[in-house]
Amino acid sequence: MRNWTIPITLGLVLLLATAAMAAEEPVDINLVLVRAPEGNFAVLELTPHPGWHAYANTPGPSGFPTHVDARLNDTQLAALYPPGIPTPDPLSPGATALLYTGATPIFLALPQTQGELQVAVRMLLCSDTTCQPVRRKLQTRITEAALAAARTPQDTPWWDLYAHSLPEAKPQAAPVPPHTTTPPEPRALESAFTVRVFDPGLEVHSLGAAIPLALLAGFILNLMPCVLPVIGLKLRGLMPTAHKDSPSRAFRVHNLAFAAGIISFFCILALAIGVTGMAWGQIFQNPNAITALAILVFLLAMSLFGLISLPLLSLKAKPQPGYMPGPIDSFTTGLLATLLATPCSGPFLGGVLAWALIQPTLVIVTVLACVGIGMASPYLVLAAAPGLMRIFPRPGAWMEYLEIGLGFFLLGTTIYLLGLLPQDRILPTLAFLWICAFCAWVWGHWGGLHQPTSVRLFWRGTALMVAALGAWIFLVPTTTPNPWQPFDRQRFETLRHTTPLLLDFTADWCPNCKFLEKTVLTAKASTAIAQRYGAVLMRVDLTHEDPQAMELLAALGSRSIPVLAIFSPSRPQSPLLLRDLFSQATLERALEQEWEGLPPNQ
Structure with missing residues (x-):
């Protein structure tokens, strides 16, 4: 095994894993105890960050209701929710929703018993441009000492909301405007509608119809701008001129491994969808996944500019001396190309996915595997007929310009991914990408394969430590509730x-x-x-x-x-x-x- 592959791989994994740890949500949630004439209370204080809001427990015609589930030992506690503020919903023009903004208390009346209090809260936080689901669990031990040190109503700025949170007070506290209606519970929506399709003849209703459409749609994905540059470089760049003894065999192995990466990605994705029930492309709703993907794409761009050489995901036509791309590189690049193709797949897979993704897991795997086979079909043909390598143009200076062009394309993809992040996550991620660029330059300039082993390991270790420190500063949130x-x-x-x-x-x-x-x-x-x-x-x-x-x-x-x-x-x-x-x-x-x-x- 090449002596530098392991540290590079570990470094890349460290960067991505550290980025994936970033789970900061735009809300502060604190659990406080209050002693009042009405009794003892645990109060869940929700404070959305500036520019964000949550929907009330009765949200009006839009939004997802904030819900709290609380238990003291084995006793279920009833939650008293304050009324929301009637506000035009930024994400539903013309609709008025009941929102929580600023510090909002949810009251949990405590019985006289003591013990372990466990609270689970779920809500939908939204800004003017995006929404983010929040699931948070908190727990604390209720003791005589804790109750003795609890706050009093005079210590809290929101205790007057307690009276408005009582069931009999809610209609007077925040009446829903006359033109709105209370929506049904979320689960009731599953069977609340009878859907009509404008052109039912184009709908997919059977596996027999889904398979050929999936194969065709997968093939067309090769022409999409999300994935075409990656595929183009790999077909030419991994056509190994170094394997002069058996170029046909190396070409065949590369295409088979590349196709295997494509098909494997779709099968893994199908299993994940079948088991979890998530929607197509739902990964792009997770800020942590988007952050990790943006970092990966940014590092790929840095590699194409010659600042760093990535193992297993090398897109360079001429890798650094001493590094010989192999089947694993082709396989992982096939995974990457398919991941980048996911946002572009909607126009071609819409009808197929609408039917397939509500079927049993085996059907989902079958259909998405066919999409993968369709996308991999050109490379399977090239593997079967390696003589076709003659149709590709000869390597030359044009390859370097193509690589630089793809580097700028990947930087544009990074900007697109950053635009999907919540507003308060964009600036820290940009700062960390700047650190990544510096560390990539140190890695490639002072830690390249042309350097002695000791020098190379020193500078690469330094770059990794700086990157890890930057990730800790800018990406990893604190687990301690923010008291500010x-x-x-x-x-x-x-x-x-x-x-x-x-x-x-x-x-x-x-x-x-x-x-x-x-x-x-x-x-x-x-x-x-x-x-x-x-x-x-x-x-x-x-x-x-x-x-x-x-x-x-x-x-x-x-x-x-x-x-x-x-x-x-x-x-x-x-x-x-x-x-x-x-x-x-x-x-x-x-x-x-x-x-x-x-x-x-x-």
Whole structure:
């Protein structure tokens, strides 16, 4: 085995696996305990990020209802949902939906028993352009000590919603506009409609009709712009001039392996669809999968520009000295070509998939395997008649221009994939791609095969460590709930006289702010501050123009950020400021100076 294949492969796997770990969702979910005259409550606090909203438990004519399932030991707890705010639905023009925006509590009345509380919440988060399903599970132990330290209604800004969440209060709290109707439960929609097709003669109703159409559609996929450049390069680039003794055999092996990769991808996809019931192309709804695919396509572009040599997915016509492409390279490239073809397959597979994907798993596998055979058919023909290799043009300088052109094409594909990501994921992914480009240059320039082994391993290891660090900073979310709340002027004016209050002025365009958030004001450290001092933490976002926030910043005597303002209830008119960059130790000393000795939950 080539001594450099394993570290390169492990490096690529590390990058993709690290990217796939990025599961940040645009919502903060906290579970808090409240002691009220009405009894003890566990409250699930949902706070969609700015620009995002969830649908209420009764969402109106559109949207997916927010639902909470909670158990204390073996006792099912009833959830009390606040009414949603009637709002024009951004994704359904003309429709009015009931939405949750800002901090929204869902109340769980606790019996007198104690024990393990398990909560599962599911919701649909949407912005103006995209939606993202959220499934989250939380658990905590209810003890006498935890209840004794629970908040009181005065400590929460949303307790007045409890009365509106009671069943008898809901109709008066948020009436649905007269022109809307309450939709049926989601499961009822499965049989709620009788569908009529405009041209039923074109519909597929049997396996006998699906198979020939699947074969034809698979063949046409070879001509789609998503996959044609990859196939074109591999047919010419992997026609091994190095195998002068048996070029026909090498050509046959390459085409068989390439075809096997195509067919295998469709079979694996068919099994996944049959077992999970997911829809065609549903992988492109998962931000983690899109991020990983964007990174892979970007690295392929870097390889075509000559910055890096990828094992198993080499598209170069002339690989680096010492590397000889083999059947595994052809197989994995066949998998890649099929993956890239998936978004382009809709116009040709629509009628076939509409019928096949609601059939048993065996039928789904049969039909999609036929699609794979159809797509692989040209390469099976070339494998059967290797003499056809003579019809291909001879290698020349034109191959280098073709590779560069494909590199730019793959960069365009990367931009397309980034456009599928939620808005708050685009900038961190772009930052990580920039790091990938730098690491790819280090890998190829200082860690190429022309370097001595020790030098090569050093620079490749350095590139991998930098890439892993970048993935951790930009892609891997924290598992600790984020205690920072969006700034609210009215709540700020109320709390600064009664509660320790921390204001963080930040913006997405401020690199120093982001550095502080990743080093000093991390979710874990911020949560510890909030719990230790009973403090409320608010983040003042200046990414976009906000006159009220700018007015507050100016009132604090500052025109630049980052700024951290520490308000003490004993001196609400005289906050202590930390400007620009500061350390964790500096922050601790400032907090002790302002808040040490304050009564809990003052």
